[in-house]
Amino acid sequence: MTDLQITGLAKSYGPAARVLDGLDLTVPGGALTAVLGPSGCGKTTMLRIIAGFLRADAGTVTLGGRTLGGPGVHLPPERRRIGIVPQEGALFPHLSVARNVAFGLTALDRGQRARCVEEMLELVGLAGYGDRMPHELSGGQQQRIALARALAPQPQLVLLDEPFNALDSALRAGVRADVRAALQATGATAVLVTHDQQEALSTADLVAVVRDGRVAQCATPEEVYRRPADPWVAGFVGDAVTVTGTAQAGTATTALGSIPLADPPGGLREGLVLLRPEQLQLAEPASTQAQGTVTDVRFYGHDAMVTVTVDGLREPVEVRVPGPALVGPGGRTGIRVTGEATFHPASA
Structure with missing residues (x-):
């Protein structure tokens, strides 16, 4: 070979x-x-x-x-x-x-x-x-x-x-x-x-x-x-959504809600939870734990990137949605997370 x-x-x-x-x-x-x-x-x-x-x-x-x-x-x-x-x-x-x-x-x-x-x-x-x-x-x-x-x-x-x-x-x-x-x-x-x-x-x-x-x-x-x-690596290879959270028993508790983890750490750990924008979905505010205000929408044809300032988070998150976004800047929206996240414990 x-x-x-x-x-x-x-x-x-x-x-x-x-x-x-x-x-x-x-x-x-x-x-x-x-x-x-x-x-x-x-x-x-x-x-x-x-x-x-x-x-x-x-x-x-x-x-x-x-x-x-x-x-x-x-x-x-x-x-x-x-x-x-x-x-x-x-x-x-x-x-x-x-x-x-x-x-x-x-x-x-x-x-x-x-x-x-x-x-x-x-x-x-x-x-x-x-x-x-x-x-x-x-x-x-x-x-x-x-x-x-x-x-x-x-x-x-x-x-x-x-x-x-x-x-x-x-x-x-x-x-x-x-x-x-x-x-x-x-x-x-x-x-x-x-x-x-x-x-x-x-x-x-x-x-x-x-x-x-x-x-x-x-x-x-x-x-x-x-x-x-x-x-x-997450930020360099594609777009990344990063939020702080607490991992325990395979789940991270974050401002975006409880998120299942791939390869979770043992015990109770603080750290960063990494997601991709397509793992976030816009929803009716009353139907989700995480809610926020849309601050920007960028349309790319096959999809759109929506920037949302989430209640309880200092940094905005980006949500990739198929086709045109149904909510514009200034609108309120809920955010739902799909799939598993990657967890990186905080440095000791």
């Missing part, structure tokens, strides 16, 4: 610029893992170390059991069997599409190269585009050609460095789906670096959230979203 194993990775750019601080990450063979985090958290530095463009100060990188980098070991990029899809495709402008895809196939004869190029173009949905030049392609087509070029040499690992940033929102979802389908068809292990939470959750098999040079949580997209490791 082509598992990627990163252990204790550290990298600094000077005494006061520590970017990676003992980062650990395991990517199972054949999986697409999204590395998600804010700017400056070390995502791109990690990617460049995996590719061999940078040397780590400490730690090891192994791929399929083979050490790529570590104490006394640093394989050059061309010996790592890693394909790279950079931002904006970075195709060779003077080469045709076919010659771009064939660029890394130096070990094959002419006939084998031609067959491989045809297979790769068909895989990414651009069969027949081999004679075109890069400037004749749309941004989404250029990204698919960049993926075909990365996959053609049959790498053990594909690294995607925020490859959809330059695409408009209408193209992005379609190209993401095409890229995911192509990776699945080849069984390639892949790492996608992104700062787009929606992109990470909708595309990857695993999501690794990086904070201050370390992985704060690595799990399936659903686990990261529904069971965040801490309040910071």
Whole structure:
């Protein structure tokens, strides 16, 4: 299997610029893992170390059991069997599409190269585009050609460095789906670096959230979203509703009412109760324990986000409702909670 194993990775750019601080990450063979985090958290530095463009100060990188980098070991990029899809495709402008895809196939004869190029173009949905030049392609087509070029040499690992940033929102979802389908068809292990939470959750098999040079949580997209490791992860990966509460016997008592907990702590504990906006529902004030006043409504088409100042809470909460909201700013509403919350005990 082509598992990627990163252990204790550290990298600094000077005494006061520590970017990676003992980062650990395991990517199972054949999986697409999204590395998600804010700017400056070390995502791109990690990617460049995996590719061999940078040397780590400490730690090891192994791929399929083979050490790529570590104490006394640093394989050059061309010996790592890693394909790279950079931002904006970075195709060779003077080469045709076919010659771009064939660029890394130096070990094959002419006939084998031609067959491989045809297979790769068909895989990414651009069969027949081999004679075109890069400037004749749309941004989404250029990204698919960049993926075909990365996959053609049959790498053990594909690294995607925020490859959809330059695409408009209408193209992005379609190209993401095409890229995911192509990776699945080849069984390639892949790492996608992104700062787009929606992109990470909708595309990857695993999501690794990086904070201050370390992985704060690595799990399936659903686990990261529904069971965040801490309040910071909850707030970074999607919208979060946070209220204080007291947990006891699997239930938290809060200003929003009694809320069942996933993985409740033992005993009586004070802490933060984490919910998602879609777990809150607007209701008739007389029918709920929690009541408040609507202060803002933001309509997004498929849903709306309603901000409510709840009686007894210092901070307002946000409620995601399907379609248009039936109550406007200044209106009174009740709030009902559905599902389970995540509880994080207060620090001792």
